[in-house]
């Protein structure tokens with residue numbers, strides 16, 4: 001992205017990926033691992049004898065699998081020092097003749113040839129957090145052959161109305177912080193002769209942003225989803241451009257499917273598909289979903305946007321929701337979301353619409 | 362410091378100070394507040410009719426107190442947007458004719474005159490973490506009159522042998538992380554056909570660094586201090602240079618004062634004094650100490666360096682300790698410490714010396 005300070009980006013974003021601990025967390029996500037493993041090994045025809053590019057190879061896992069599936073050559077690009085561990089892992093698994101680990105940022109690396117497949121695990125929370133898909137687009141436009149395939153090939157973002165005890169907890173956290181503030185300003189006035197009350201408003205805004213406007217990572221139970229889920233964005237990885245994902249906007253409707261419950265906000269998640277390319281499709285289509293699940297949760301969990309206060313709803317109530325997502329101005333890898341909601345009760349009564357802003361930190 | 366990327370420094374260091382929540386934590390530290398409050402109001406002669414510079418004014422508290430004590434003019438310099446809250450606070454306390462809040466980094470700001478007093482709360486964990494004293498030195502060399510005073514005027518770093526249950530906890534955390542690793546590599550081999558064992562060593566090094574070599578923030582109980590404390594560094598704020606604090610080295614001895622206990626490592630803390638200037642001393646000398654204390658703990662706590670495994674010691678055993686502290690190469694606001702220790706038991710027997718490296722993160 002334009003105007004990004006590389007040093008700052010490294011300090012804020014890449015640094016965590018340089019820890020094996022963090023790579024291990026991703027490598028321990030069985031749902032994630034199974035999806036990529038199956039996508040590769042059940043579609044070996046896409047890899048056999050082919051040139052593959054792994055964007056952000058991390059530990060090197062996807063590059064090694066690609067080699068094991070028969071790739072002629074795999075370019076494994078990684079921006080952090082994790083590249084050194086990837087190189088060791090490639091060697092220990094006897095793939096150093098096939099996998100070439102290249103340390104560098106994808107945007108700046110030069111390859112000796114174009115590739116047949118670009119594979120990458122670029123998905124952040126609620127799909128687009130981290131904005132790493134930008135780097136995949138850049139790689140695709142420069143290095144994918146006109147006949148090449150993307151792994152994954154498609155991605156979708158979902159939203160659904162939810163109930164959650166977190167709504168009450170966050171409100172009470174916020175209220176506690178404000179009680180504490182009033183105690184604090186009293187003490188400061190009494191003991192130290194300085195009146196801090198002028199800062200009550202900016203302090204409450206800071207705390208509101210932190211407790212009430214920051215979306216949360218959460219592992220939702222499927223029963224916390226109280227209405228129909230809707231797709232808010234579809235991405236064809238072969239054709240999507242950065243401007244397609246810079247700003248998202250979507251209006252969707254959802255019907256409440258639970259009886260007599262509370263609408264506490266919305267949950268967001270994503271799925272990606274490995275379908276190959278329409279002229280050269282996958283033999284086995286594989287899907288990786290991060291939807292609420294009892295046994296197949298992922299490290300991505302779901303992104304939760306809480307409305308305050310919760311609203312009583314019941315089966316058959318209809319929601320009309322507007323969703324807007326932009327990148328944060330201070331950090332292009334973080335997002336800002338605006339959610340608007342209108343409720344038409346099953347009695348026909350229309351409740352007053354409301355709108356709220358959130359930060360994906 | 363040289364070669365510091367300003368954007369990165371802001372992202373890693375200054376950003377937290379832009380939150381009122383963080384300023385409030387410092388403003389709620391009664392020991393800290395009492396010390397500065399008393400230092401100012403019991404030494405009004407240093408402030409009455411004088412020009413004062415507050416380096417890193419944060420909320421503006423020290424600047425407002427200086428004005429309340431009778432300063433003619435206070436320059437309150439703050440690098441972050443907290444300056445706007447400071448300005449509002451100054452106004453709400455009717456000091457806008459005296460206190461001028463200047464947003465900018467101390468190194469780059471120009472004042473219209475030299476000052477009689479530089480006041481600053483620049484102390485980080487174990488005194489020097491954050492390296493903010495560099496900015497105070499820079500301010501002093503440029504803006505303090507030859508007859509001016511520093512608030513505080515002196516600082517000392519202390520160390521003492523300690524016992525701590527954290528030693529056992531950290532060892533078991535580390536061991537658990539490694540057990541988990543072996544489970545993880547088994548699964549990865551079995552289910553995904555990739556042998557990760559080559560990464561066991563770098564992973565264990567990463568985890569050792571995290572669990573065993575990172576010094577810890579801790580509120581020590583005075584009874585956890587098991588031997589005599591020693592001063593490892595004395596700073597005269599009027600004369601100290603950056604090169605005096607860039608690298609510290611000290612050899613000290615300590616006698617175990619507890620009977621039959623375990624030497625688990627060392628605790629480090631600091632104190633600062635407000636003594637004015639020798640030609641123009643304080644009327645009331647004030648001290649702020651962050652030593653282990655039951656009722657007068659501070660938000661600084663103590664910095665704990667754990668040796669593994671603990672060693673049995675008893676009253677009358679003598680320790681010969683070498684202490685070395687450097688700045689981290691990656692981040693000049695963080696530190697690396699080397700501690701060497703030799704134990705001469707009260708029986709005369711000399712135990713094998715050991716040496717350990719730590720990171721103050």
Ligand SMILES: Nc1ncnc2c1ncn2[C@@H]1O[C@H](CSCC[C@H](N)C(=O)O)[C@@H](O)[C@H]1O
Nearest residue numbers: 017056057058077078079104105106121135
């Ligand atoms: N522009 C870029 N250039 C190179 N590497 C990048 C990059 N953006 C992100 N990365 C790297 O991409 C990785 C994403 S995490 C996925 C790691 C690995 N492919 C796996 O599936 O387990 C991180 O290691 C990150 O450092």
Ligand SMILES: Nc1ncnc2c1ncn2[C@@H]1O[C@H](CSCC[C@H](N)C(=O)O)[C@@H](O)[C@H]1O
Nearest residue numbers: 378417418419438439440465466467482496
């Ligand atoms: N070089 C520099 N120039 C300007 N401000 C600085 C600075 N280095 C640190 N600071 C600021 O110094 C403050 C230190 S915290 C102390 C705040 C306040 N004086 C109080 O006692 O409560 C922070 O707000 C930080 O942003």
